[in-house]
Amino acid sequence: MPRTVLLADDHEDNRIALLTVLEASGYRTLGAGNGREAVEMAREHLPDLIVMDLAMPVMDGREAARILREGGRTASIPIVLLTAMALSIRPDELRREGFADVLIKPCLPFTFLEEVKRWIGPPEG
Numbered sequence: 192m193p194r195t196v197l198l199a200d201d202h203e204d205n206r207i208a209l210l211t212v213l214e215a216s217g218y219r220t221l222g223a224g225n226g227r228e229a230v231e232m233a234r235e236h237l238p239d240l241i242v243m244d245l246a247m248p249v250m251d252g253r254e255a256a257r258i259l260r261e262g263g264r265t266a267s268i269p270i271v272l273l274t275a276m277a278l279s280i281r282p283d284e285l286r287r288e289g290f291a292d293v294l295i296k297p298c299l300p301f302t303f304l305e306e307v308k309r310w311i312g313p314p315e316g
Contacts, residue, residue, distance in 0.1 A: 193219040193314045196307060197238040199229035199255065200273065201247040205296070209242070212300045213307065217314030226250030230258050233265050239311040242294075245274040253288070260289050269310045273298065 196218050200206040203224070210220045221236055223229040226243070227250040233241060241259070243252040252272060259265040269291035286293070294306055 193217055194240070194311050195219040195221065195236065195238040196311070197221040197223065197229060197232055197236070197241045199223040199226060199241065199247065199252065200244040201225055202244075205244075209298075209300075209303060212303060216304055218307065219314075226252055226255030229255050230262075233259055233268065234262065237264060238268060240307060241268055241270045242273050242307075243270050243290075245272055256289060271306060271310065 196213050198206055198209055198213070198220065199222075200209070201224050206222050206224070210222050213220045221232050221238060223232050225247045229241065229243060230250070232238075243256060245252040252274075256270045256272075259268065259270065270289070272290045272293045273296060274293070275296040291310060292306065294303065
């Protein structure tokens with residue numbers, strides 16, 4: 192069965208583009224438009240990796256990640272932060288908070304796929 196990536200991003204164009212890259216590479220995908228949806232989907236589907244935008248409506252990526260890390264079954268799922276806020280974040284601080292890594296938007300498809308593979312391997316296990 193293909194490995195699953197949950198992508199949470201409130202910008203639909205970004206979400207669709209990255210989900211398309213993942214699907215074309217053979218990954219199973221789930222998409223969420225805000226942090227609350229991401230938490231619900233992660234709890235239901237237990238993806239292999241979560242890629243989370245930082246600034247989202249309803250619940251931001253930082254709060255969603257905190258909830259998922261405290262959530263028993265979701266606590267061990269790696270969460271990679273994907274953000275356009277390059278000048279206002281501190282990647283080392285975010286990693287100490289529990290994010291597996293930090294990617295800056297715009298992120299080239301090759302770079303994005305390499306990051307996914309680094310955390311969960313190729314699409315098929």
